[in-house]
Amino acid sequence: MPDLLKVAKFGGTSMADYHAMKRCAGIVGSDPDKKVIVVSATAGTTNLLTEFIAESDKERRLDIARRIRFKHLELCNLIQDKFSPQKKILGLLDELEQIAVRTQLMTSMLRDDILSFGERLSSELFTAVLSEQTGKDAHCFDVREIMRTDNNFGSAEPVIEDIARLTEEKLLPFLDHKCIVTQGFIGSDSHGFTTTLGRGGSDYSAALLAEALDADVLEIWTDVTAIYTTDPRIAEGVKPITEISFDEAAELSVFGAKVLHPATMVPAIRKNIRVYVGSSIEPDKPGTWIVKETKDHPVIRAVSLRRNQTLLTVHSLDMLHRFGFLARLFTLLADHKISVDLVTTSEVSVALTLDSDMNTPGKQKLTDEVLVELRSFCEVEIERDLALIALIGNRLDTTAGLSGPVFGALKEINVRLICHGASTHNLCFLVSEKEAEKVVQRLHKTFIES
Numbered sequence: 361m362p363d364l365l366k367v368a369k370f371g372g373t374s375m376a377d378y379h380a381m382k383r384c385a386g387i388v389g390s391d392p393d394k395k396v397i398v399v400s401a402t403a404g405t406t407n408l409l410t411e412f413i414a415e416s417d418k419e420r421r422l423d424i425a426r427r428i429r430f431k432h433l434e435l436c437n438l439i440q441d442k443f444s445p446q447k448k449i450l451g452l453l454d455e456l457e458q459i460a461v462r463t464q465l466m467t468s469m470l471r472d473d474i475l476s477f478g479e480r481l482s483s484e485l486f487t488a489v490l491s492e493q494t495g496k497d498a499h500c501f502d503v504r505e506i507m508r509t510d511n512n513f514g515s516a517e518p519v520i521e522d523i524a525r526l527t528e529e530k531l532l533p534f535l536d537h538k539c540i541v542t543q544g545f546i547g548s549d550s551h552g553f554t555t556t557l558g559r560g561g562s563d564y565s566a567a568l569l570a571e572a573l574d575a576d577v578l579e580i581w582t583d584v585t586a587i588y589t590t591d592p593r594i595a596e597g598v599k600p601i602t603e604i605s606f607d608e609a610a611e612l613s614v615f616g617a618k619v620l621h622p623a624t625m626v627p628a629i630r631k632n633i634r635v636y637v638g639s640s641i642e643p644d645k646p647g648t649w650i651v652k653e654t655k656d657h658p659v660i661r662a663v664s665l666r667r668n669q670t671l672l673t674v675h676s677l678d679m680l681h682r683f684g685f686l687a688r689l690f691t692l693l694a695d696h697k698i699s700v701d702l703v704t705t706s707e708v709s710v711a712l713t714l715d716s717d718m719n720t721p722g723k724q725k726l727t728d729e730v731l732v733e734l735r736s737f738c739e740v741e742i743e744r745d746l747a748l749i750a751l752i753g754n755r756l757d758t759t760a761g762l763s764g765p766v767f768g769a770l771k772e773i774n775v776r777l778i779c780h781g782a783s784t785h786n787l788c789f790l791v792s793e794k795e796a797e798k799v800v801q802r803l804h805k806t807f808i809e810s
Contacts, residue, residue, distance in 0.1 A: 499540055570627065586600035587650075665747060
């Protein structure tokens with residue numbers, strides 16, 4: 361049987377220190393199949409680079425760059441053949457310090473270039489560790505040569521056709537002879553300027569490469585052993601999910617599960633690539649397989665929670681038996697790049713949820729400008745400090761008797777919005793942030809533990 365082609369992504373905790381890198385090298389070395397390894401920055405480095413970007417004082421910026429230098433040279437010195445990665449590591453660190461001392465405007469283009477240093481450093485280090493620990497002929501490949509994006513710096517969109525073409529031209533020729541280590545999160549536009557896919561985009565990068573390579577498996581190695589039926593920090597009796605469908609996993613990632621970046625599932629679904637989620641800390645423990653079709657199809661597979669939600673309710677008599685109001689509302693929101701999650705309507709009102717978390721790519725707050733425009737044609741009510749809870753499973757839109765147990769578990773809870781029927785895989789509702797964990801516990805006990 362021919363070797364499988366796998367793309368394996370290791371996150372920041374997997375790249376935390378030399379011992380973590382050795383563990384990850386052991387995972388790669390124990391697998392005979394061909395691999396492309398995608399790595400995140402070492403733990404904490406992206407946060408330091410974000411501080412660097414926000415700092416206007418050159419001396420303080422230089423101090424951050426020196427902290428990054430110390431951290432990565434300390435890692436480099438633990439590698440037996442430290443001179444192998446040292447030249448490139450020093451070159452990158454020198455370049456970062458030169459940026460620190462130059463007086464210049466911090467443009468969005470420069471921000472992306474600075475943020476790319478985390479992955480560029482970690483990939484050089486891990487290539488050396490991998491060669492040392494496994495004897496594999498490992499090659500550090502600059503993903504910017506093939507990860508083509510638009511020039512929306514900070515949250516760039518991939519150009520799928522270009523990525524496929526460039527991967528075939530520039531990456532595939534290496535695979536017969538070498539183990540490839542490359543970077544997540546970063547790419548480049550058509551002019552060669554560095555871009556980023558948004559925070560958490562390393563999973564997405566790996567999925568895009570798996571799609572372009574027509575890989576058999578995408579592995580996501582993280583600090584948890586599997587995808588769970590809910591957040592283990594919230595409820596008791598939480599169970600690992602050994603197998604879950606693409607559709608369920610996509611819903612779970614969108615509605616709050618932190619194991620997978622929401623965009624990760626899209627390339628995997630397009631090419632029907634099996635996805636494995638496992639722990640780089642405890643690789644022997646069974647993880648979760650995400651596949652097109654699962655062996656079992658429970659009505660409720662998991663309960664998810666997404667915090668920091670805002671409920672926007674607009675009211676206008678112009679909606680009554682007239683057309684065009686919804687088009688006007690959603691055009692306004694689209695013009696301001698505000699992403700809407702859930703929507704419910706009545707004859708004269710529309711209620712919709714927005715993500716209040718400014719770290720989420722593509723989500724923006726309701727600015728004064730937006731509110732002025734909205735109030736020019738409707739009344740506006742805003743509620744904050746809410747949480748979105750979703751029941752994830754199968755046939756939720758056609759299963760009789762589901763609403764009784766759900767709302768029985770929610771008695772004494774004020775539910776602000778319900779969304780049911782639009783998807784066969786989820787039932788969502790909005791509650792107060794302070795009651796959210798209690799709701800998750802009740803639902804998990806009702807549908808999972810029992």
